Amino acid sequence: MRSLISLWVAASALVLSPGGVLGGGGKMELPPATVRYIVQGVYEVRKSGSPAGREDFIRTHMSNNTVVYESVFDVIESKDVTVSGNNKLEVEEDSGFPMSYYTSRRVHTSDGETVREVSVQMYANVAVVSERQGDDEKRQIVELPTGCLFVEGNISHHLTAVLERYDREAGGKQTFRAFDPLGVGTTDVSVELMGDTTFVQPKGPSVGASPSGEMAHYRYFAGASHAADVFADRDTSIIRFINAPASETEYVLLSIEKRMAEGPSQK
Numbered sequence: 456m457r458s459l460i461s462l463w464v465a466a467s468a469l470v471l472s473p474g475g476v477l478g479g480g481g482k483m484e485l486p487p488a489t490v491r492y493i494v495q496g497v498y499e500v501r502k503s504g505s506p507a508g509r510e511d512f513i514r515t516h517m518s519n520n521t522v523v524y525e526s527v528f529d530v531i532e533s534k535d536v537t538v539s540g541n542n543k544l545e546v547e548e549d550s551g552f553p554m555s556y557y558t559s560r561r562v563h564t565s566d567g568e569t570v571r572e573v574s575v576q577m578y579a580n581v582a583v584v585s586e587r588q589g590d591d592e593k594r595q596i597v598e599l600p601t602g603c604l605f606v607e608g609n610i611s612h613h614l615t616a617v618l619e620r621y622d623r624e625a626g627g628k629q630t631f632r633a634f635d636p637l638g639v640g641t642t643d644v645s646v647e648l649m650g651d652t653t654f655v656q657p658k659g660p661s662v663g664a665s666p667s668g669e670m671a672h673y674r675y676f677a678g679a680s681h682a683a684d685v686f687a688d689r690d691t692s693i694i695r696f697i698n699a700p701a702s703e704t705e706y707v708l709l710s711i712e713k714r715m716a717e718g719p720s721q722k
Contacts, residue, residue: 488519489716494692496711498611500530503703507531510611510706522548526610537563544605544613551620553577553605556636575605575636582634599634599641606633606644611693611706618673618687621646628676645676652686670694 493515500508508530515523524546529539542558556575561568571588582597604620606613621629628647635642649672670686675696685696692711698704 488517488521491516491518492713492715494690494711494713496692497709498706499709500528501705501707502531507704508537509709512611514615516548520548521554522546524613524616528610535565539563542607542610544616546605546616550602551604551616552602553634556605558607558636560637571637573636584636597634600632602632603641604631604633604644605636607636611696614675614683614685614696615687615693617644617646617675618685618693621648621673623648623671642678643676644678646685647674647676648672649674649684 493513495513496511498510498512499506500510508528510526510528510530512524512526515525517523522545524544525542527539527541529537531537538560540558540560542556544556545554546552547554553575554577557573559570559572561570569588571586573584573586575585576583580599580601580603582599584595584597586593586595604613604617606617617631617633620631626648628645630643630645633642633644634640652670652672670688673685673687674681675683675685683696683698685693687693692708693706694708696706
């Protein structure tokens with residue numbers, strides 16, 4: 456994760472697109488996109504109450520109406536299985552429309568390691584999905600419904616992107632069409648605001664300031680199934696989410712920091 460943060464810090468001081476509005480050759484160019492601010496933090500993954508891994512994330516808000524969600528994770532799924540990897544999702548900030556996605560996932564078992572890479576590039580409502588696993592490569596073209604979200608399993612920032620589409624004034628249960636880049640299929644995901652609650656971060660080892668206070672409690676559904684209970688602050692930063700009870704898996708935010716492009720951070 457340190458390398459990811461270092462790369463972001465270097466990028467925050469630079470312009471992503473060189474040149475001005477009018478290039479030297481007379482060709483029209485887009486205005487440069489710069490970093491407005493980032494939000495970064497760390498989740499601890501717990502299974503049956505015991506530490507089982509972590510997810511480090513960075514959310515970068517750009518000046519060109521783009522938000523980039525990135526994370527790296529390492530989770531013990533069972534006694535002999537560990538899953539690790541990284542992913543990057545780029546969306547339009549005002550609409551939440553996904554623009555591109557990449558994930559690399561490694562599954563470590565007693566028999567060895569398998570690596571799967573998936574990338575998605577959006578063209579209007581058409582997704583071009585490229586996948587590599589070992590020596591096998593394949594590409595699919597999938598037509599998606601307008602306004603379709605990208606949601607991959609338990610990646611925290613994907614749930615954050617869903618919450619940012621939720622209309623708290625309307626309330627109730629709200630349903631969105633979602634695309635799973637790994638499953639290469641679409642489904643309905645729903646969010647229902649259950650009310651506000653007070654969350655107190657349990658004491659214990661932490662990598663930073665542990666947030667506590669008033670949280671909104673959402674119930675998250677994948678299809679008709681209750682998939683998770685999600686607790687988020689007023690900025691829709693997820694403080695804690697608990698998978699459906701049978702999995703006994705919980706993600707708890709250990710630290711979070713908002714950093715402007717220039718100036719002091721806000722914790």
